[in-house]
Amino acid sequence: MLVTATLSDSDHSKLTATEKLSQDQVGPEDESAAVAKFSKSFKVIPILDLALLRGSPAEKASFLEQFRDVMMTCGFLYIKNTGVSDDLQKRIYDVVVKTFALPREEKVKFAIEKSPVFKGWNELGKEVTYGKNDMRELVGIGYDNRLRLPSEPLWFNNLGPWNVPTDEQVPNFRATVTEYLAAMHNLALELLHAVAATLGLAPTYFDELWLNDETGREASHFQFNHYPSIDTESNPEWAENLGDAAHQDDDIVTILAQDMVGGLQVQNFDGDWIDVKPIEGTMVCNLGSFLEAVTGGRYIATSHRVRLNTSGKSRYSWPYFLQPKITTARWVEPLPDEMLPEEVRNYKPDVKNRYEAMEFNRKIAKTIGEYMFYVKQMKSYPEAKEIHYPDVDWVKELNIDPVLAKRFL
Template sequence: MSTQDQQPATTLRLASGNGPITRSILPHPPRDALPSELPIISLAPLFSPSSSLSSRLEVAKQIHQAATTNGFFYITSHGISSSVIQEAQESAFRFFRSPVSEKEKASMHNSLYKYGWKPPRTQRLNPFESVDHRESFSWRYDPRYDPNVRNIEEEIPDEVKAMIKHDPDDYPWSAVPPEFKAAVIRYFQAVLQLGRILQRAFALSLGLEETAFDEKSRWPDLGMAVNYYPPLSGGVSGEKEEEGDKTKVSIGSHTDFQLFTILGQDEVGGLQVLSRSGQWLNAKPIPGTFVVNFGDYMQRITNDKYVSTVHRVQNYSGKERLSMAFFFGFNLNETCEVLESCVEEGEEPKYEAVSCWEWTQRRVRMMHDVKGDGS
């Protein structure tokens, strides 16, 4: 038996919408994920006008398998051109490499809702790990940038409009270079359309009608974060220590809030997924793909059938890394309960109905209520 095998498992603590939770971590360094652990799923049948329902159901079957194991998978044939992705990445790198004085014009401190640029070492997603070694630019859904919304005043109910928050004067977009705004918004719109198509496959995977979620996400609760990660010092990926006993991270261990996330990552890598057995798996970049994972709200409405998986980033590559995370949720005024199709005979729903607005507020509150030593 190796020395590693003799070492005890460690306990990872993190926040959830139901209070603090823990995960047991095996005493092994991160390893590359096997194809069976993080599969690649082609979405080609979802985009073909001539595809049959049976071919779309086959995609849904593969998604169901991934969703009920590690909750992470890659997608290919997703309909977004490489030029849209490349232009967004290149413009984002230019923005993050620009002088601090330029980035500060779009600072989150100038925003009513904390949108915009967040400087390095100002975020700690997990209070029990190091500060996040990243800077980011983030925003939330604004119907002015939704290609499906033609008339905001006429189409969107007042109760929904009251929940959609954005700053006056188009901030932070009014404070960034026009080419950065244009490239990143174009990417955002493309991924929004992909998300709406993908959610139909998710509905099929849950035994629902293909359009079951369409109205629930007509004006979705969306967020997007463009993250810039400088390389961590210390050598190779693993349990590097900093600030006492805190693990050094580029972004701390966490689960996502809402239904699902579509992640675009560059070729550098650093994303790590925690398997259900407690092994950190490297989700290595695969050209031409996005990474998709499920969030806490999806796990909730599926009665824990679909897994909201813990993940983090450790960039020990020696290179700067960029990722673009797109978070997709239902309209904030929607109230959802456990889906009947996810309650097996003899089972009971584990969760009560909760509105998307209440859920997101609770989730944020729980994250801030969980405190680590020195956080």
């Protein structure tokens, strides 16, 4: 079936694009998503086909042109034909659901409070984002890394050993997650190499810049999310909470797999929140702040959130975050204009900055590891912090103005 979708906004002329959709994708939501050209006032999210990236030179060029356009205007996209097998996706979904279905007394055995590297199960409502409790439970997994050495700084504890269910609790947990991590890492690298190609750079340019960790530890992160349905009539105190508060991903590339319940939203430059409705056979990909920084704001790390789930069904998602090595500098110098292709060089970043905290955040720590350990982990998981690091004041440790810390963090 050939679907045609139109998009218009106050700043751009009407844009029309077409995309062949398989029968199981056809429907009102999916038709609106089949838009290839966008403004920053986007109302729907585009679908890109990775089969084109792996196809003929002409097909690859077509993909890269679309990909560049999306990164400069939206920062979010659906990807199909990911190469991750249906069997593996079914098995990881089964592991996710069985993990959260464990009785509480089993989940506390791998609770985040037991981990000095802030990994493991975090109970519903215990995660704090910008001073509010997120209405989700999660399992932070990451990679099974070695412990910090005594000679290494404390913030090297941003990485460490797994704190996950045993195979007795969730059969095949470790083997399935290990297999899925390998598949997602390969997919993330394929997308990162495509980003480099849109900038006229060698495919592995960003690998050399960000991913070769001299400590031998993999910094990329993986987690399970469970958003139980909340009855706001019985629990009116939760009605103003979100499943996950608005934020940008502080990484390179994120790839999200989700069930069909929905709840993810992204924010356009008009400030409107746009639903990222689940589409069978796709994953959701978005750019992180490191790609926004290195392109001088031309490629966009878009703000997103998860609505409070009141659907009557549990929602599950399992995102993979391609992270730079922890010794990477927080402040990333933009690529010189002369290194950028004309299509990117001549694209001026929008002067309306929706992310006033971004520049502040990039300068409060020297490395990504410091920022993740002191700000993201200690702030988000205060109970675990008090158990493992009761004497550490992260605001003082990073010499942050307490007033600014309260405002921006």
